[in-house]
Each structure stands twice: as C-alpha cells, then as structure tokens.
Amino acid sequence: MPADPTPDGTTVLGASDVSRALTRIAHEIVERAKGADDVVLLGIPTRGVTLAHRLAERLAGIEPAFDPAASTGELDVTMYRDDLRRQPTRAVGVTRLPQAGIEGRTVVLVDDVLYSGRTIRAALDALGDLGRPRAVRLACLVDRGHRELPIRPDFVGKNLPTSTSERVRVLLSEVDGVEDAVVISGREHGEGGAR
Amino acid sequence: MSQQSTTYVLRGARPLGGEPADVVLRDGVVAEITAAGAADTSGAEVVEADGQVLLPGLVDLHTHLREPGREDAETVASGTRAAAAGGFTAVHAMANTSPVADTAGVVEQVHRLGQEAGWVDVHPVGAVTVGLDGERLAELGAMADSAAHVRVFSDDGRCVADPVLMRRALEYVKAFDGVVAQHAQEPRLTEGAQMNEGVVSGEIGLTGWPAVAEEAIIARDVLLAEHVGSRLHVCHLSTAGSVEIVRWAKSRGIDVTAEVTPHHLLLTDDLARSYDPTFKVNPPLRTAADVEAVREGLADGTIDIVATDHAPHTREDKDCEWGAAAFGMTGLETALSVVQETMVDTGRLTWADVARVLSAAPARIGRVDTGPAAQGRPVAVGEPANLTLVDPAARRTVDGAAQVTASGNTPFRGRTLPGEVRATFLRGRATVLDGTPVAVGEAVR
C-alpha cells in the first residue's frame, strides 16, 4: 500500500541522504564480503525489495562482475510471522530467489526500517526453509531501536532514536511516487503518544 | 350434564366486525344480543369486549395432534389447548398417528381424549387406506358408525395416488355423506423432493417439488369426483395452477372444496435460502406469484376455507440438516392473525368472510354443522355459544417458546402479526379468557 504522498511529520532524511546511505552500505557490503562474487541481496517486501535493487546497482558499480539481475531476489515472510493472529489477514507476497539459489552464498537481507526485529526473525526462518547460505547479513536503511529479539543489523543507513508512539515511514520514488524521504510522524505534543 | 354454568355478558363486542353489541351467553347458547351497554349484567360475568370482533368459534379441518404415538411433539390435550388459544372450538385430528387412525378403535380413542381434554371438539379424521399405505381401503364404514362419527377421510401426509383406489374411496363414502380430503402429491414426481422446484431450488441445490405434482392429482381427482358424482376436498392447495383447476372444476359444477393454509398465504420459498428446516413443509412454500394466486382464490371463493395443517415436531426433528428434517409447521395459534394480516387488513375479506372461511365452511365440509354439538353456526340468538373474541388492533411478536403448543416449529417466529384472541367459548364455557387458556377443571368446576 503506498504511503500518503504528502505525509505530515518531520522529514529526517532527504533524497540525497538516502542515496548517500545506500552507497555507503554498498561499499560496506563489498568490504565485509571481500568482494561481491557470492553476495545475494534479498529484499523484504515492499520497500526492502526496492532498496535491494538499488543496492545491487551500486554493487555492480563497485564490482563490474556483479550481475544485479542474477544476484537479487525477494523474500516474503508473511507465512513465518508470529503476529498473524493479532492482525487482519495479510496478503501473502511473492518470494523470488536468484536462479542460482542461496546455497553457500552470502545472503544480505534488506529491509527499510528495523524495529522490533520480529520481521527479521521470520525472514531467518523463511530462509532456513529455502536453503543454507554460507552467511546471512542484515542491511536496513533506518534502525529505530526498540528491539524485542536479539537481532542486530550489519549495515545501517541511519540510526534514528524514536519513541514507540512515533511512526517512521520510508518513501521511495519507485513505490510511493514521491521523492525519496524518511519521515517521522506522531511525535507527541505534550504527554506520551496516543495515536 | 347439569353443571351450574356461568352467564357471560360480552360487552361492546362487534359480531362479525359489525356494530358493537352486548352478547349474553347462558346455558350453552347465545341467549341475547342487545344494544351495547343494554344487557342486564346482574349475576353474570362481564367480559369487556370493547372494539373486539366476535366470531363464531373457529373450526380447523386439518390439525395434527400427534397422539397416539408422538406425544413428545404434541398431545390431544396440548394441541387442543393451543387450538382454544387460537380461537378454535373444533378441530379435525389427522389420521397419520401411530398407530394410524384407520380403525374404529383408534378414532374412538382420539375422540375420547378430546372429550376428556375439553378444550375443543375433536373430530377424528379416518385414514382412507390401511396404514396410509395406499393399497386397500380402511374400514371407512366402521369409523363412520363409531362414536367418533367420522365424516372426513384422508391419508394426509401421503397421497391416495392409485386412481382406482381413489375412485373407490370417493364412491364408498357417499353412503354416509363422507368426504375424501386428498393430499395432492404425485409420489413419483416428488421422490426425494425438499422444496418448491424453481429458481431457488436450482440455486441452493435442494431437490425440487414441482407444482405439477400437486396440480396433476387435483386435476385427476376433480374429474373422478365428477365422474362418480362424489364430493372431494382438496387439502392445502399451494400453487396458482391448483387454484385455476379448482376454479374450473367449480365452474363445471363439480362438488369440490379446497383449503389453503395460513403459511401458504404469507410465506415464500425464498425462506429456504436460510436452510432453516422450520420452513420445510409439505406442500412446500411456493413463489410470490403462488401466494398472490391463493389469496385471490380465497377472496373469490374458489378456495373455501383456511385450515392450519398444524404440524408440531420435536426439536430433534427440526434442529438438523434440511434434508433430514421433518416436514411441517405449527399454526393453530397464528392462523387467525395471518388471515387478518393477509386478507382482512388488505381489504380482501371482511370479518364475516373470515367467519365463513374459518368456521362455517369447514364445519359444513366436515359435517359438524348440525345437531346438539353443531359448530360453525351464525352468531345469533339460540345458536350454540361457540364463539371467539379477537382484538384486531393488538399486535404481537410470535415466539415459539411462548406458545401453548408443545412444539416450537412456528415459521412466524420473530414476526409481528396483528390480532389477538382474547376469549374463546365452547358451548358457553370459557376456554380462553383475557387471552389465556382457562384450566378446564376451573371452568367446569
């Protein structure tokens, strides 16, 4: 579902900030993996997929041998979530792996906002059913804290201290049709944050 | 019988919906009808009947009392009490009991149970064929000669399908002025049938019951009745085609009478979409066009009477899959209200017409309109005081659990219907007062 194109709230990252963050993450991935040969980028729908594609292009820019199309995929974690029964029924998304699979490769999970960590927990379970990567790393554009599980990102665009009453939204031009931005809304005016 | 009977003054009642009058009931008969407020009330019990319509006690030609055999669904006592509550003073108890009422012994038993209960006159209907099996005639003469004095014969629930057997029955009952009341249902055309065959049955996947299965039998029977010069009564006709055939038969002078049930005057097969077996009945609920046709037939006299086909069933027999459920609905306590709603309030019948279709005509067809226990008589001085008072302005919401009948399968549950029976008198004795059945012991003393 596209976000409100004219959200109220505070823009904390603009388009150029997002771009720089992704470029930096791309370099860090290459550095950490000592190249990009065996890297597979798996985006978590919806915006994680877009971010994974953007990272793939940057990886190809750094390592010309890297084939973005053959090394990028998407991982739907809906059926692995632990909160299904607390929510209205979610539509199941698409899972698409690169042709060569993930066996023995370095998988980088890509998500837009890291929060409780439960989505990543579900992603790790989903990944386990699909194969056995050599290593799994986690990249996110924003880490807003409030982890509920022992999960830590390897690559972070921006650490963003928030309160739980706030809402963090990542807007990407491909998905949302507006200029890239990270927006915080619901910042309490006065006592703590009922929405 | 020399019991001290109460004198009642029905003050301000409107006989057949006419001008208010005081009606005095004494010694089992209508003793006086005077101007409203003019009757002498000393020593009499006064029933304030201002605005209420006074009708002759209703006569049901088609009641299932279930006793003997299915006392878990209804007994003669509970069913006749429900009848009194509905304004009836006589009912014809159908023969499909267990054992079947196909001998003098069984009909006399039912007759005696009715007398003991004392709520209404119970006239047993005799089976046409032994065990309702449609193979050979039951001892119709013995039943006619019995203490039950049977005049109406029916295999109701089943059709006398064999044309030769039907012919013989029509002929045979002429000897004692009896009548065969046919349940018109061609058995082969209705094998496994669950509901009216039409748009709804096709959609919801219930086996259809074609109108022609009813109409073909009625057509055959009126021709048979004409051929042998007998009278024929058609039970619960339910289709527009049936009305047409009866209209045609009457125009030819054939001695045929016909009845319609309250539920066929009001309800349609759309109700089956709920798969609630309360709406499963034989014959099935039909379409809106059929409902309109039977109303018209009743209004123009093609259909002679309204009969309830009161068919109580236990919860077990209704709280199940549609396909496994029993056919039938209760109706004694709602009949008058449904007739008011569909026919009186719509201007198609007057209250005098109601007295005809719910009392005089059924009594005449059942041959219970003469003699000391005559039913269906005019509201007139000297006539037996079989009467019912109805408040046409009352409205009530039907609740099966709150009814007098022992079974809860009313298809009108939750509906708000007009009219309420306030009092019923059987030969001058109150069976219902203030809308509540009066314990028989109390009334008789």
Added chain:
Amino acid sequence: MKHLLSTADLSKDEAVLLLDTAAQMAATQSREIKKLPTLRGRTVVNLFFEDSTRTRISFETAAKRLSADVINFSAKGSSVSKGESLKDTALTLHAMGADAVVVRHWASGAPYQLAHAGWLDAGVLNAGDGTHQHPTQALLDAYTIRRHLVGLRGGAGEGVGADLAGLKVAIVGDVLHSRVARANVALLHTLGAEVTLVAPPTLVPVGVETWPCAVSYHLDQTLAEFQPDAVMMLRVQRERMSGGAGGFFPSPLEYTRYYGLDARRLARLADHAIVLHPGPMNRGLEISAEAADSDRAVIVEQVANGVAVRMAALYLLMAGEDSAEGNDL
C-alpha cells in the same frame, strides 16, 4: 473472510486474492521443505459426512503443509453414523477447540447451518454440500484455467492479479446434480469468464434461466460456435442412467454419443484450449481415454492445484484475527 460456503458469496477481489494466495502457496510446494509454520497450534477438523477420500486427503495435506493440527472426523465408524445430530457434532467440535471445520455433507446447506446456527464459532469451509456448492473445487478449476490461459499465454507468471475476463468455458454434463457446476458458474462469472452449460435437458435444473450463463443441449454445436477456451467435463453417475429415480438419459452409449468428449471432439477444440474434469472420471462415458490422457487435459494438475487452493483458503480463513485493529508493525 470468516467462512467459505459458496462461491456466490465471493466478490471479484476476494476471488482474485484467493487465486493469488494459491499461486504463492503453489510456489512453496515446489521447494524441498514444503511445510510452512503459518498455522502452527491451530486445529482444523475434517468433518466428512460423505465419503470422499480425495477431497479429504487434499484438505488434510493442505492443513498439514501449513502446520495445523488435523483431526479427521468421518461418518463411518464414528458417532456421526450413529445418529448423532449435526448440532451435537458441532457442539463437540466447539468443545474440542476447533479453529476451522472443513465439512463435506450429503445435505445441501449443512455447512451454512454449521456457520450460522450458533453451535460453534470456528470458521467453516464447505468441502461440498449435497447438490449445492463446492467452492474449493471451483477455485482450483479457476486457478488452473488462469494459470494456463492467462499466465502461460501472456507469459506473466502464473497470471497473478488477473481475472478471467474474455475467456469462454463450457461445462458439460450432469448440471442438475452437480455442486461443481453451481460453484463454477458463480465463480467464473464473477471472474469475468463467459460460461455455457451443456447438458441433456433432463439434467438441467429448473430455474437455470436466472443463472449468469448460457445453456445448450448440443455439445457439437457449442464446440463449433462458442469455441470454448476450456471444457470442463462433469462426472456422470451411473445410477442416474435408468430406472428408479434415474432415467435421465436412455443409455450410456447415447450419452457418450451426444455429450462425451472423445478424440473427434477433442480435435475440434482450439489449439490453446484445455480440458478439465473434477474427478473421478468415468472413462468411456463422459470422457474417452484419448481425451483424458491428451496433453490438453490438465486433470492431474487440477489435483495438485487443489492442495494450493485449499492452503490459500485455510490461510485466509484462519491466519488473521477477526478484529481489524492494531495494524502496526
């Protein structure tokens, strides 16, 4: 979606969502590890008042692939064959804590009653009731049709997101007694396909003129003029043929002659057209061996798709919470 009782209750969006979800479920079924943790801790009861090993196994597989606990409760050898009422069975299942009940019943409307009588609060999934409805069969048929005629033709994956607009489907055989036909007419119409029923007049229900489809008594004429993209052959029960309550057509030979799909009729179908059958087939009666085994026949694939469609239905009925609050991450 609380219950799945009839395809007539489904909106187009709901129907497409079911098919799309089925497509994702199907994708998981080609993996080495087919089991998903989605319905862990939830209980599905297969309540079968009528024998149908195929359908029961399909539902059982679907539930197990989603990690639900499955209890099979079938009429034979249990209290339901000893006169226990539908109501008591429902109360028992309620007491056992069933989260969903998959019900197959000989009586039309029994699933509707289970869902609405207030006897239990589980979701009810109709696995075929009398001659009324069989929604998951229609969904798997629609899924199969979409995959072949929208997905493969257009090259767009499995046809995800698409409806069946513009497709023509002929449904041939015993429409009168067929819950498959009723379920398919409603669903295919909702999805935008054009349906023609083909049957001898004795096997067409009264009232069919109000259905959103055409009716033909002639298979050859329909194949020539309607030019169906998919032909669905219905099973003809041999007991319908003659005598007793049967006598719907004079002989099996005559039925086959006029309504059977044989090699000659198969050859007259368009190149892309497919042949479906809900199974089990009467080879040599409504469908010849050549037709059943030809590469147009997608009958075996229908069975596989059945598991995916039933996984989708179970998922959509059971996975979410009824209340629509608390949609934050």
